Amino acid sequence: MDEEVVGRVVPLRGLARRDRADQVVADMLEGWRRQQLARNLSFTTIDSRAQLVNRFLRHCNEMPWRWTVAHVDEFFGDLRAEHHLGRSTIRAYQNALRLFCDYLTDPRYDWDRVCERAFGTHPSQVVHEWNSVGHHQDNEQDPRKRAFTREELQAFFDRADDEVARIRRLGRKGWLPAFRDAVLFKVAYGWGLRRNEVRHLQTVDFSRNPHAREFGRFGQLQVRYGKAHAGSAPKRRGVLTVRSWSAETVEQWIRHGLPLLGGGLDLFPTERGTLVSEAALGARFRRYRDELELAAGLDMHSFRRSYVTHLLEDGVDPMFVQHQVGHEHASTTALYSCVSSDYRTRTLRHALDTCLNEALATAPRGRAGQD
Incomplete structure (x- = not known):
């Protein structure tokens, strides 16, 4: 040949x-x-x-x-x-x-x-x-995947905090990684971040928002490792702080936890100075979830779903929420929304009351002395 x-x-x-x-x-x-x-x-x-x-x-x-x-x-x-x-x-x-x-x-x-x-x-x-498998609809996510309810979210954060206290009482070294992960979970929800976005955060990514001075130096967050399009660099976006407790949580970690891990620029390093791995975060998340007997459809991405859902339930403008999470289209943000039936009921009641009040305001009045 x-x-x-x-x-x-x-x-x-x-x-x-x-x-x-x-x-x-x-x-x-x-x-x-x-x-x-x-x-x-x-x-x-x-x-x-x-x-x-x-x-x-x-x-x-x-x-x-x-x-x-x-x-x-x-x-x-x-x-x-x-x-x-x-x-x-x-x-x-x-x-x-x-x-x-x-x-x-x-x-x-x-x-x-x-x-x-x-x-x-x-x-x-x-x-x-x-x-081969066709792609026939926009939303093909597992139907089990959903946002946390507010009660589930509070229970999960309480479990993460209890783990830190438990390990410290026993005098073991693992309290610091548990503290780090507890803060990381709260930051993922507090700013609506993906797992890879929150892993790559650094202390210098936070800055002041002149229109929201109550958050101090944590008024806004620059996300540098956002989800990229194929062949493109990571997509950057700015996220404004909307909840005071989230800023307080980060400040507490930077003051009392991060210095014990070397105090470098990375917000969530390991004891070896590397970034915390996705596998380690996933394992800890699943352990807390299963111990609380929460639904298997809850995962790390549920923090982001919950961020979108809870803001919408609180009456925040959908366009603002869309920009916060970095979606190009409102239809994408809508896929993340898992608003509760209680929220939909309140929305319907508000719409009905508004229509009724407008109808009464424009109805012709009877002659004087007549009902």
Whole structure:
């Protein structure tokens, strides 16, 4: 066979057929990785997609130029039937496999010519609209996911504070991480933050709001690690402080907790000086939730849902809430709202009373002396 050096394909002369196939697959994955790097996608996204492709390779035991739609159906059928993966996870996996096939079948990368010469066939797209999960509505989140009620939220924060006191009474070292996480949970709710946003906060991200001096130096918060669009840098936004207790909570942590962890710029470091991990936060959250026997649909993101819901229930303008949480569209903010039936009842009563009062005010008055 003639030697091939196309793009990032290494010379194949002298390699056994199986070794040639393994080498070509390795070059395909490396080429795809570089393509995604050129698009400025995150390393975690690139790595997770590569892991999915390798998992598919092991499952079907066929090289990419011999993949068929039957392999796809069998693979994802297994993930649903045996592993019970959710709709959004399946869709993400299918999208990764589709993108890899798009790369292989793009004539600009010459993989069709390489495979034809080396193996007598070529890659094809095997993930289509008719054998993959469709995206037919805006809100496809798990119906169990919801906001905290105010009573549940208070119980959760009380449990987090009790854990700090309990560990300190026992004279153990773990009280400081428990204190840190208790404050972090309150900050996530107090400013409506995502888990990754609150993890990356620094003390310098807080500043004064000249129109709300009662919050002191914690009048507004600059979020620097907001959720990014694909291939874009993290999205920044400013969040105004709306609750006095949230500013007091942060000030207490900066004065009495953070100095014991080194007192650096990071607001929530570990004892080793690194950022607290998402896994550690998730584990502590689930422990408190389960001990309180709260619903399994409550997760770290429920703090953000609760922030939106409670502000709307308190009568805050929806446009203000939308800007606070950094949503481009009001419809996105609406997905986070889990307003209570009591709030809807009060809203209806207010609307009915308003209509009735307006009708009475405009009704013609009878003649003097008549009812």
